[in-house]
Amino acid sequence: MANYTAADIKELREKTGAGMMDVKKALEEAQGDQAKAVEILRVKGLKGATKREGRSTSDGLVATHVADGVGTMIELNSETDFVAKSDKFIELADQVLDLAVQNSAASAEDLLAAEVDGKPVSQIITEGGAALGEKVDLRRVGRIEGANIESYLHRTNKDLPPQVGVLLAFEGDDTEVAHDVAVHIAALTPKYFSRDDVPADIVEKEREIALETAKNEGKPEQALPKIVEGRVNGFFKENCLLDQGFAKEPKKSVASVLEEAGVKATGFLRFRVGS
Incomplete structure (x- = not known):
């Protein structure tokens, strides 16, 4: 005969968050002792946590x-x-x-x-x-x-x-x-918050990519510096908050929207x- 009640099961489930069968087994092993049952569930749960260490949490x-x-x-x-x-x-x-x-x-x-x-x-x-x-x-x-x-x-x-x-x-x-x-x-x-926060090596890499791309496209040599700068600025506008086009008014930058409102983002x- 079980030495615990449905109320005991409910109380222990609410206290520990464990499943019903786990709670029943713990109460049986603890002979109805709530405190001992909590400890049994805790120990079993921590053993289970060790087995779960390699699992993905997405x-x-x-x-x-x-x-x-x-x-x-x-x-x-x-x-x-x-x-x-x-x-x-x-x-x-x-x-x-x-x-x-x-x-x-x-x-x-x-x-x-x-x-x-x-x-x-x-x-x-x-x-x-x-x-x-x-x-x-x-x-x-x-x-x-x-x-x-x-x-x-x-x-x-x-x-x-x-x-x-x-x-x-x-x-x-x-x-x-x-x-x-x-x-x-x-x-x-x-x-990034602003273009000043972009690491120098990333900016340099973007310049290299922009230059190589422009050359492969057959752009005239004299136009390359301007093209590279334009593409690097495009990188800033895509990745830096203050340079991005504001979601509600894409023709305005976030920086200009903040300035118009008298707000300074930090x-x-x-x-x-x-x-």
């Missing part, structure tokens, strides 16, 4: 926090979208985001090494994944400071949590324009799950 979510001129963003990954949209996974992401804020973490490495009551955050995430039955990874943590921070989260699928997150640091009062620029960043994926972060 789903998940992006979450942000903004307060006192500081924006923090995390990307937490799961193996499947089924887990990514679960309440338990979202709760774990909220916990990890809170810990990132509390520790002023600026990278995943910083946060994973931080400790909470003597336990590293990496272990908290591993245990969270064990309860969910999947490998869970903290892929990225970003932190940005500014006079103002605009946060934008985008769902690529209405049934899933946000997959794209943007934090835009700016000076000025026009929050509507700041929001529109954050949406622009989410959609047009700039790699930096941004953009995360997309899995990329």
Whole structure:
């Protein structure tokens, strides 16, 4: 005769997030002792986590926090979208985001090494994944400071949590324009803030490619310098936020739209799950 009830099963499932059969087996092994059953599930879950180490985590979510001129963003990954949209996974992401804020973490490495009551955050995430039955990874943590921070989260699928997150640091009062620029960043994926932020070796490589392409096209020698500069400027317009054509008014650059609104952008972060 079972020494536990349906209410015991429900309570333990809510407490651990484990499956019904796993909960039943743990309660049987623990002879109905809830605390012992929790420990059994934890041990089994962590053993399972070891087996899951080599698995791919391509789903998940992006979450942000903004307060006192500081924006923090995390990307937490799961193996499947089924887990990514679960309440338990979202709760774990909220916990990890809170810990990132509390520790002023600026990278995943910083946060994973931080400790909470003597336990590293990496272990908290591993245990969270064990309860969910999947490998869970903290892929990225970003932190940005500014006079103002605009946060934008985008769902690529209405049934899933946000997959794209943007934090835009700016000076000025026009929050509507700041929001529109954050949406622009989410959609047009700039790699750099301004052309000054593009590494010199990448610019040089673009010049080399532009020169070789122009020569192969048979362009006249005297026209090559102008053609190369034009193509390098095209690279900047495609990849640098301030040079990009604004999504809502493509004939205007983002820089000119910000200037007209009296807003000065000072930096941004953009995360997309899995990329």
